[in-house]
Amino acid sequence: MTTGRTLRTQFFGADAEHAFRGVIAGLLSGVLTSAVGTSLALAFFTGPLEPHLPAAIGAILASTIVLALAGALFSAIPAVMVAQEIPIAALGIVLSSLIAAGLTPAETLPTAIAAGMLAALLTGALFLVAGQLRLSRYLRFLPLPVMGGYLAGLGWLLFSAGFGTIMGIGPSLDALPLLADPILASQLAIAAGFAAAIHAIQRISSSRIAAPLAIIAGFALFHLVIALAGIPREDLVASGWMLAGIDSSGPLWPPLLPQDFAQVRWDVIAWQAPALLAIPLVSAVALIINLNGIELLAGRDADLDRELRVAGLGSLLAALAMGVPGFQSTTHTALSFRFDAALRSVGVVIALVCTSLLVLGGDLLALLPAPLCAGLLFWLAINFIDTWIIQAFRKYSPLEFALTLGTVLVIALSGFLNGVLFGLVGAVILFVASYSRLRVIGQVLSGRDYHSGVGSRPPYRPILVAHGEEILVLRLSGFLFFGSATQLRQQVQHLLRGKDGRIRHLILDFRQVTGVDASAIQSFSRLFAAVDGAGVQVTLTKIAPEHLARFARSGLPLEGAHVAVIPEFDDALRAAEFEVIGRHAPHVLAHGEAVLHTHLEALLGSGHLAEAIEPHFQRVVLKANETIIDQGAREDDIFIIVSGTARVEARGPDGRRIRLTTLGPGAIIGELSYYLKAPRTASVVAETEVEAWQLSAEKLDWLDAERPQIAIILHRGMARMLAERVSATSRLVQILAG
Structure with missing residues (x-):
């Protein structure tokens, strides 16, 4: 019962008001994603693909349906998933190359849809595998200047597409005479003003839903003005103010029937493998950036690997729906949070809105104004260029920014693949130069x-x-x-x-x-x-x-x-x-390892005193791996090693032995336990045969009582030795710190 109540709360909220806010957020998100998706389809389904514009819109809407449902069901936040502009814009580059390959009219749409399905399949597979193997942390280390240059290049392509939506051709010198046409000039001005207004609202307002609401308000205001002016739709289409070419006679999906796949030119698609493989990579960067933003919205850390798996499942389902890749959207998730409606029902409502558009066909989509659709493309382009060029100028080093800007310029002047290749080669050179320093x-x-x-x-x-x-x-x-x-x-x-x-x-x-x-x-x-x-x-x-x-x-x-x-x-x-x-000092090695006197003389500073104290030491010989001192033992004898080597080791809480250092001739061990009257703090084990001389605690106490002058000098020597150790350690710390 508790589980059922929890699920109902996650989907519909705590009460009717909460559920209503979720519906409103879902309706607004559904309208927004439909408008943006239509603008993107309009941008890239041009030339030989223009007759198939309804199929492209249907593919984007179908993708959004399955993505939104996947996010609603499986995202832990829950984050809203829709078809995204970044992979769609990247796919547009592939479509441009397909058109240039000289496909027949019968091959054009099947090949284009197959390319989108393949992009969704590759993207979904990458997300799913990365999430399953918990690789989200590694995706953060993709070369950001290259990815930034690629994304900014997409911004240029989106701008070109928006310009072409109105002018019929991309930005070039050939387009300058067309600006003399007052209708085209006014449409371009409205598109640019619409984009600038949205961007300004986005920058000024602290609310993440201000821009989406401004977009919807802009479309509503346009239709209000048209209605008040009483201009027939046919006249608006003829003059280019409303979208033309959208067939409203039937549903927008499915774009292909099973028999149409026989017309797919897989050989042509294979030549676009580098561009297709770039789509999952750039989508991964965009997804990680989006998830970071969603974490800020939610006020808590997200399980990035789980969200990767959810996005992977959504894109794989989009491929089955003959659609395009998608993933979690910061904008649409912000819309639900702004309405205090972070509910799973938001994704369900988005799916219902897009389903209605698919069923109703192009009747509703035909109401979209061409200048505002172009303005949306301009706005997306501004976002890309602002984020990855203008803001990057302040964040990147000069070399990193030069690499980003160079990638954009090569994409604009020489094509997408050349730009990505330039960026990757530049990233390798930059890495080598930076790492070598x-x-x-x-x-x-x-x-x-x-x-x-x-x-x-x-x-x-x-x-x-x-x-x-x-x-x-x-x-x-x-x-x-x-x-x-x-x-x-x-x-x-x-x-x-x-x-x-x-x-x-x-x-x-x-x-x-x-x-x-x-x-x-x-x-x-x-x-x-x-x-x-x-x-x-x-x-x-x-x-x-x-x-x-x-x-x-x-x-x-x-x-x-x-x-x-x-x-x-x-x-x-x-x-x-x-x-x-x-x-x-060969004499030190020649005698020091065999004679106790040499070490006592160095310790006490007097050969006479060394001779006086030598008789109180007892010679011991230990074989390799024999223990001289055992950690934890309550013993307080002192040893001087005169030949051989021994290792100092400590036992951890788990019983594992940790080697600390190696001792050899001249080493004095056990003095701390004598002076502190504490158990041995570490073990000393012979590595080779060790000759040592032992001064028992009883002998040292006898010296204190019967020969105090000699005992005092011995204690001073020990104190000097300990002080030298501390001084050496302090000097070493200064060296390491400096």
Whole structure:
């Protein structure tokens, strides 16, 4: 019972007044979409197609019927769906090409209707698949300058069609003498004034229904003036004030019978494949823009993927109805919201209005004034050009605006396909130029300031502070292609020259690299050759397996005298540090990994004190994968590693182990638990055989009590070590932030 009541409320509102507002909104939307649809049909069914104008109007009305019903039944907002001017205008370009192909009179209408059905089928399929695969977020990333140029180009075509509705030919020098005809000049002035008035009302008024109401009022005012003047319709048709060529003798649908499809020239349609494929793409852009506007009207987020599926279903049904594509309309949905009638019944009423027109034939459509129909086309053209040219000038970069304007000019001067091709090629060039300017090097770090888990320990730190500039770490980011990889090579060469030959190790961190293409491999080959000549060791680290495979397939060796791959960043940095330390202080490596005394002397600053405290340490040896410290354990012994390496890892809430860093000779571990009297905050596990010296908490407490002078110096050394860690971390944060 509750479900039934909810459905009734969604369709008819909470009370009779609410339902009445829905009917009024549906009637106004039905009249508006019929007038706009007739104007569009009149614009593009010219020349050999002009005798078939009623069939074109019928196809648009039939499309609106099924689209409006689909939106009423399945849209969650609910949004009003009708046949849309953007795909119809794009289809008009296809129809112009079909006419130029020299079809016979028997082939003209079937081929034109089949092209519209195919456009609806392709558009519906794209919407349905995109919605089913939840691809709505990706449709937002279609190249907007190209799509904007295409839509603005449609605006020019709509203007040309409106001009031709009155003058009989498109805007050109040949049309200038016709302006001397006072009737044609007055009709053109009325059309232009009607379009300008609607556009001005649209811009000035904050209400989205002001323009639709002005259109309806304009048509009503025209007929009121004609009625008061008592001018016969025949005279108005003869002088071009009313539409001619609409057969009122029968219904407007169906445009074709089953046997007529045998006359379709599929080969001619196939040649228009690029233009037909562009219709779903530009419709997708327009749909996403419309849905964003509808979200603002509704005051809530819409399920864009669901709305895509609804639009896809509507366009597929329109194809079955021998119609054209359509989708959710911001204008018609705004009309229902303005009347506080966001009801499903609005779509049903629109469908009933269009059905009545189909049944009554051309009797009602023949009442449409030609200047006002042309004015509607002018108004649509103004909207396109204002949105995608004038407003784009303020929103786009100079290059993006140049691409949009260039696309429009090519469409106007050389044709639609050439314009779209120009836009796509320009978009690729613009993308490459823009992406190549992005910083492919996210961070530049020096081995003097940034240390591994081993290099940050005494006695290595002073050596690295003095000579760490020989290590250069570059953290790469983004997609590496020929533009960004070339930028990387040039920046590396600039950095090498700027260091006056002091750099001996170059570490390339790939952890934030999203992809590498074949052209980037060539740039890396040149980079390796350049650093090889400078005597620099290159190490690639944190590189994904698929990127390694790309290097391997290219035949570029990543293992050699001057190039290496080390999976873990800390290991790569430690290897470079040990090489630098071995050249500048070989005695530290020669003795430091085997003798506790060297590390205690570096910690305490005195060999005598080191000798005094050494007897209190106990030697322990751990095999690979043995745990030195276990996270959560309540232990407070302190360890000094003198040889081997160990990893620090933490267990997350889900039990998964996360590697934090690598420790090596000179590392002091466990001191925080001793001073804080808290459980171990992380685990330390031997990676290789580790020799460590253990100072138990009992021994350290004994030193505090019995040998306080030595204990104080030890505590000072620990405090100095912790302070140096904090200072190094602060310095690193400043480097990363800067």
